[in-house]
Amino acid sequence: xxxxxxxxxxxxxxxxxxxxxxxxxxxxxxxxxxxxxxxxxxxxxxxxxxxxxxxxxxxxxxxxxxxxxxxxxxxxxxxxxxxxxxxxxxxxxxxxxxxxxxxxxxxxxxxxxxxxxxxx
Numbered sequence: 001x002x003x004x005x006x007x008x009x010x011x012x013x014x015x016x017x018x019x020x021x022x023x024x025x026x027x028x029x030x031x032x033x034x035x036x037x038x039x040x041x042x043x044x045x046x047x048x049x050x051x052x053x054x055x056x057x058x059x060x061x062x063x064x065x066x067x068x069x070x071x072x073x074x075x076x077x078x079x080x081x082x083x084x085x086x087x088x089x090x091x092x093x094x095x096x097x098x099x100x101x102x103x104x105x106x107x108x109x110x111x112x113x114x115x116x117x118x119x120x
Contacts, residue, residue: 003119004030006046008039008065009054009081014104018052018081021108027115036060040068043076050119051078053098055089063089066096077118081106 005027009015015032023029030048033039037060039053051069055062062080069076080093080101090101099118102111 003049004028004046005115006031006033006039006042006048006051008033008036008051008057008062010034010057011054014054014081014106017106018111021106021111022115025112025115036062036065036068039065040072043069044072047073049077050115051076052102052115053078053080055080055082055093063093063096066093066098070097079114079118
């Protein structure tokens with residue numbers, strides 16, 4: 001069975017890029033969300049196998065969303081995305097419970113490698 005993935009990014013273009021990379025590699029996109037608050041709602045609703053989460057978003061940022069999702073499911077698997085130069089935020093997101101991170105702009109092989117590493 002395909003692994004279900006929730007993609008969270010405030011930029012529709014970024015969500016589309018990730019979705020494109022993952023569907024070409026046989027992964028199923030369960031849903032998309034444009035901010036952390038929506039991500040938490042979708043997580044409760046769908047229990048995806050993986051969440052790919054941007055750090056910087058309106059309403060609720062990725063780090064807050066990771067903490068909320070981890071309260072719902074301590075075993076949730078989350079990969080963070082960040083632009084260059086956000087090392088402190090990346091460290092904070094890993095401490096909050098993220099398993100890995102991908103740097104923007106995305107390289108398809110790095111996205112697939114990160115996903116395979118955390119969910120196979």
